[in-house]
Amino acid sequence: MEKLTANTAKTRFGELLLKVQKSPVQIDKNGRPVAVVMSIEDYEMTEQIKQELLRKRLRAAHREVKDGLYEPADDVFESLSVNEPNP
Known part of the structure; x- marks a missing residue:
């Protein structure tokens, strides 16, 4: 699973939305996993x-x-x- 920092996810939100159409993306904050973003499907x-x-x-x-x-x-x-x- 691809991982992004919270800051990267925020600044590149459009790219994040494209990535999650292929597979879920883990979001890390302060070096710790805090969320997973996935497609609606x-x-x-x-x-x-x-x-x-x-x-x-x-x-x-x-x-x-x-x-x-x-x-x-x-x-x-x-x-x-x-x-x-x-x-």
């Missing part, structure tokens, strides 16, 4: 993949609940609570 594809993964996980969770393979939330929270000793 890549963004939409990423969002579609995320939605499909969420649907898959929801279907799996639904099957687990239907098959009784779950632990009630109250039991989970109770097991996580810290029992403080009485003074």
Whole structure:
């Protein structure tokens, strides 16, 4: 993935827009990565993949609940609570 400084991205914004049509571009500020700029097509594809993964996980969770393979939330929270000793 190509990398640009934030200053370069700002001063050459038109070039950045052309570059992201080919592949995402990482933007660094103070030597650290802070953002990735991508084409709208890549963004939409990423969002579609995320939605499909969420649907898959929801279907799996639904099957687990239907098959009784779950632990009630109250039991989970109770097991996580810290029992403080009485003074």
